[in-house]
Every structure is written in structure tokens, then in C-alpha cells.
Amino acid sequence: MKPQARAKLLAILETLYPEPRSELDFSNEYELLIAVMLSAQCTDKKVNQVTPELFGKYPSLKRLAGARVEDVAAIIRPINYYKTKSANIVATAQRITEEYRGTVPKTHEELTSLPGVGRKTANVVLGETGAVPSLPVDTHVFRVSNRLGLSSGKTPEAVERDLCAIFKPSEWRNLHHRFIFHGRRVCKARNPDCALCELRRICPSQASDTA
């Protein structure tokens, strides 16, 4: 991508989405990790519906580590894969309490060693806390990047590599959130709103999508 086009894309996104942020509700690293784990294959809206009760009953990793899995499952029941996720978040809380003195680990390797924490979850947590610059690729980032011609990668890892080569580490976090905003609001999986999209003049997919 030419520097001019790159700058233009960033400028348009900044104007469209001046406050890039996660749409998950959380107030500390513990809540961030658990909310991101719950959000796999599930909408942020649904996660935000169950976390007030979950974090109210278990306000720390230590408290969650001592929870009964079935009690947690009852709270997060509306979440997809709630049985597996309840077992994973309790096991993860136990591991962090025992091995990391109750503090969420700050490296990719440590995070991905935890039950139910994959590459994307680790990337989101590290990027959001600022521990390690990260550009997590979820379904929205994947789709928007492909349509904008920033990557032809067939896997999230391949798209992540391409994006990280184009953009500076200091730009990764905001770009991640802005692509998610754009993917949710405009560049939807089905029927993207190309006619109304502010990126249409620099998007190679625009013509075919509006045809």
C-alpha cells in the first residue's frame, strides 16, 4: 500500500470513529480477560448482559478461582458454549491465582498457556492493556482488511502478518477497534453499505459489492 493511501485510510477511519475502544464492558485486567474469553463466538452485547452479575458475585480472580463451575455456568448460560467457557474461566482463574499471584500475565506465551485462551484472546488482552502492541484479527478485521485489499490472507494469522507489516505498532490498537466498528456498522458480512461507505473511493471491492 502506498504511503499516501495508507495515510488517507487512517485519516478517514479516525474521522469516522474518533473514539476507538472495545465494546466490551470491563474495569480492570481481570474483567478484560474474562470478558474477552466469553466473547469468542458470541456478541459483545450478550457478554455485557452477563458480566455485571458474574463480576458482582466474583469480583476478583481469586474469588472466581474458588467458584463452582456449575454456579458460573448458571450465570453465563446465555453465552454460546457456556459450559466449556465456565470450566475454562474458573480453571484460568485458578492457574493465575496459583502461578501468577493473581495478576493477569503480560506475555503472549503465558496467556496462551491458560485454559481457553487462544491467540486472538491473548492479542486482545495484551493490546488493550498496552503490555504488548497487538493487532488482533477477528471476523470483522479479517473481512474489512480483505475487502480493502490490505491482505489476501486466508487465515487470521496471515492477515495479522500483512497488517502488521503495513501499519506501525503504535497504530495497531486503534486500527483494530476502528475496523471492528466499520465491520459492524458499514462493511457488514452480508450486504455491506458500499454506497454510504466513506472508504468506497479507496476500496477495490466497492464496485463489485454495489453492482
Ligand code: SF4
Ligand atoms: S466500500 Fe464496501 S466493501 Fe469497501 S470497505 Fe466500504 S462497505 Fe466495505
